[in-house]
Amino acid sequence: MPELPEVEAVCRKLRRTAQGGVIASGHIVRKRITAPQAPEEVEAQAAGRRIERVERRGKNIFLHLAGGLAMHVHPRMTGNLEVIQDARFRPHSTSAWFEFEDGRALLFADSRGLGTLRLTGELPEFGIEPLSRGFTHAAFARLAGESSAPVKLFLMDQSKIAGIGNIYAAEALWRAGVSPFRPADRLSAARLLTLRNELAAVLREGVKSAVAAYAKPGGFNEAEPFQLLVYDREGEPCFRCGAKIRRVAQGGRSTYYCGRCQR
């Protein structure tokens, strides 16, 4: 489920709740989430370690543990990390949990169970962070110029830009008035600048909205990311020109767009 803004909100909350916690014991419920690592190995290696720092890279969460090891969590579609007061009350969707010495627990809840959790000594390479200072017009234009893929697929390629998923790609393209099918390397400099700015803006708004939503108990399952202007609006009128929003499959995913004002 989560894209960059939701993962960022989770990380900010974990810094207030999980950071500083000392893991007493680990419990991997869904055994395959640690593959190719053995679940027992992850449980044993995590035990006794303090959570020193929480870091986000794209949609990935890294909990840096004492001793130079990091817990790498990818929520995929429905995963969520949060600290609960009592591990006995963990939900049915629990993929894993880590009990702290003080009785609280770090919970990895994931209704679909596609999320992953591994221990790593070294962080892998990711694409550029779209909310970082390095995400300049020049950097964006250079990356786009190297890709002949449809611009929506380009935006979602995690090795190029990290953290953009199906919703935010659609929203940014709609706001910029850019067709999701246009090859990335055939956009003018002016349109790339607009797209870069809309991308950054929609992600910032998403973070703000997600942070507010996560402040409430319950987490993100009940929270709309924010006002969606095109995603999931098939058949409804475009807010800009009134034409019907369309949905087509692109790269195996649904792409929502306005065929009239996205060019």
Place this chain on the structure above:
DNA sequence: AACACGACCTGGTAGC
């Protein structure tokens, strides 16, 4: 190299 597609899972819901 650049696609499309199925697999991995569970749950919600639209439609009959």
Place this chain on the structure above:
DNA sequence: TGCTACCAGGTCGTGT
């Protein structure tokens, strides 16, 4: 009400 079919904020491996 109950059943079915389809859909889902992601990624990876395989095949064309």
